[in-house]
Amino acid sequence: MTPIRLATAGLVLLSAPALGQQQVPAWAQGRPDHMAQSTLAPHPPRMTVTAPGDVPMNRLRVPQGFRVELWAHGMPGARMMALGDQGTVFVGTRVIGRVYAVTDQGGSRSHRILAEGLTQPNGIAFKDGALTVMAINQVLRWEGIEGRLANPGTPADLTAAFDMPPDQHHGWKFTAFGPDGRLYTNIGVPCNICTFDRDRFALIVSFRPDGSDRRIEARGIRNSVGFDWHPVTRELWATNNGRDWAGNDEPHDTLHRIRRSGEDHGFPWCVGMWADPAMERRQCSEFEQPAASLGPHTAPLGMRFYTGTMFPEAYRGAMFIARRGSWNREAKIGYDVVVAKLDAQGNVTSVEPFLTGLLDEQAQQFHGRPVDVLQLRDGSLLVSDEQNGAIYRVTYGG
Amino acid sequence: MRGIRSGAAALAAALFCAPLAAAPEQAELCAACHGARGVSALEDVPSLAGQPETFLTLQMILFRERIRRFEPMNAAMRGIGDAEVEALARFYAALPPARPETAPDPERASRGRALSARHRCGVCHLADYAGQAQVPRLSGQREDYLLHAMRDYQAGTRQGTDTSMQAVLYGLSERDLADLAHYLATVPAAR
Numbered sequence: 001m002t003p004i005r006l007a008t009a010g011l012v013l014l015s016a017p018a019l020g021q022q023q024v025p026a027w028a029q030g031r032p033d034h035m036a037q038s039t040l041a042p043h044p045p046r047m048t049v050t051a052p053g054d055v056p057m058n059r060l061r062v063p064q065g066f067r068v069e070l071w072a073h074g075m076p077g078a079r080m081m082a083l084g085d086q087g088t089v090f091v092g093t094r095v096i097g098r099v100y101a102v103t104d105q106g107g108s109r110s111h112r113i114l115a116e117g118l119t120q121p122n123g124i125a126f127k128d129g130a131l132t133v134m135a136i137n138q139v140l141r142w143e144g145i146e147g148r149l150a151n152p153g154t155p156a157d158l159t160a161a162f163d164m165p166p167d168q169h170h171g172w173k174f175t176a177f178g179p180d181g182r183l184y185t186n187i188g189v190p191c192n193i194c195t196f197d198r199d200r201f202a203l204i205v206s207f208r209p210d211g212s213d214r215r216i217e218a219r220g221i222r223n224s225v226g227f228d229w230h231p232v233t234r235e236l237w238a239t240n241n242g243r244d245w246a247g248n249d250e251p252h253d254t255l256h257r258i259r260r261s262g263e264d265h266g267f268p269w270c271v272g273m274w275a276d277p278a279m280e281r282r283q284c285s286e287f288e289q290p291a292a293s294l295g296p297h298t299a300p301l302g303m304r305f306y307t308g309t310m311f312p313e314a315y316r317g318a319m320f321i322a323r324r325g326s327w328n329r330e331a332k333i334g335y336d337v338v339v340a341k342l343d344a345q346g347n348v349t350s351v352e353p354f355l356t357g358l359l360d361e362q363a364q365q366f367h368g369r370p371v372d373v374l375q376l377r378d379g380s381l382l383v384s385d386e387q388n389g390a391i392y393r394v395t396y397g398g
Numbered sequence: 399m400r401g402i403r404s405g406a407a408a409l410a411a412a413l414f415c416a417p418l419a420a421a422p423e424q425a426e427l428c429a430a431c432h433g434a435r436g437v438s439a440l441e442d443v444p445s446l447a448g449q450p451e452t453f454l455t456l457q458m459i460l461f462r463e464r465i466r467r468f469e470p471m472n473a474a475m476r477g478i479g480d481a482e483v484e485a486l487a488r489f490y491a492a493l494p495p496a497r498p499e500t501a502p503d504p505e506r507a508s509r510g511r512a513l514s515a516r517h518r519c520g521v522c523h524l525a526d527y528a529g530q531a532q533v534p535r536l537s538g539q540r541e542d543y544l545l546h547a548m549r550d551y552q553a554g555t556r557q558g559t560d561t562s563m564q565a566v567l568y569g570l571s572e573r574d575l576a577d578l579a580h581y582l583a584t585v586p587a588a589r
Contacts, residue, residue: 044532048480
């Protein structure tokens, strides 16, 4: 019996199209033969403290009239940010497994480690006094968190209710509450390029805050690690990371406008009108088209609409987008914050550099990796830098 | 003859490098298992000498934060500050890597070499397996440890700073892993 069952299992495996792809690292899947000798590989993270004097403040550039300061530091791996009712900034991480809380006392900031030892707690959301943290296949919630930052205690474990896939690759989450009160998150695809269950992966999904009533908000989005809602139309907008190993300039990473729940944005077959040569051919026009290109391999992550009044009129209602920067491209690109501006119909009219200077193009070296943006109540803008464990604050005037 | 020559070279290198870096205080504790010069004589305990500094730093942080679980290392790293971690990493990275002591079994080494080529180990670990940045040196590493590490990655009981190792080892047999470990542990270190 055993040999027969083994043979059957073998046949099933052989007929699965993903088999060949799983034999190489997920980040190397879909690599054409002419790139087989490429030495491009993901950049190493930094998980030790960067001293404030070593944070490259003198490299940072913002448009005229703006200023940028070092707002908080000493938090290795700082990534996604969420703002508490009392002004606490909660910060998620990936590999180092921590959640930080930054508080401001009379103009100086201190931080504490709220949680540690988690599996990539990248998803951070705050609502009604509670902090929700999404790690890989783990959902935790601390009620009344700002009243007990020094001793947060044991969180409620909502993991079973949310029932997320356990896959590590692209399994880290962006998390936010929508204007409808539901909790939204991404479910990335557990490969570079492959066929997969399109009801399970490459999605943005929403839940009731207790984890019930899962709904697919967007389909065919390979891995979105940043989204926000238009302040007027309440439409969901999301950044998306295109696949690797299709060349230096293909495909582009993208910005998506999700007009209706459940729309299909084309992964794994299409990015806009670009049909992936590794996949079966499909008519790309049958899918929703991206609202804008954010450049090839730039890794656009956290994004928020600007709803403040501190910045000039031209920035109000625009989106700030952090681009962590490329690894799968011979000439590095990104490592900045861009601003995408819209017209009255919600069409993207421009994508312009906003915070730059962390990429030394001539030396092909990067000095920081912006991951998220967050508007404070005074209208200033925070930018997290994962590589330096720092948060910058951008102000205008004054 | 060859063994003697490489042994002499290692000794010369050790003597030459010794004054360059004074051992940090914690290294005394490390030495009990990893060897005074970062070359392990214990089964399943890795050699640290000549590993990339970034790799050593990241792994010590993963142990300290209990993301990588191994109780003796979790205990050893508890409360160690970032600056001390970085000093230890600098110290071990500067030590000369071990040279393979045993001659390879030609058949197993050749199988391991073919597997390494097919799975492109050399893309990240480099063609001479000296490692780079967050990617460890494989040449000069203990064969039993290499096998142990690959089993852990394959079983998902060890996490790296990304998921590459889980993905690359998917579907390899126990014999594949053993032959890979044999080949990598006996490949002559170019540097």
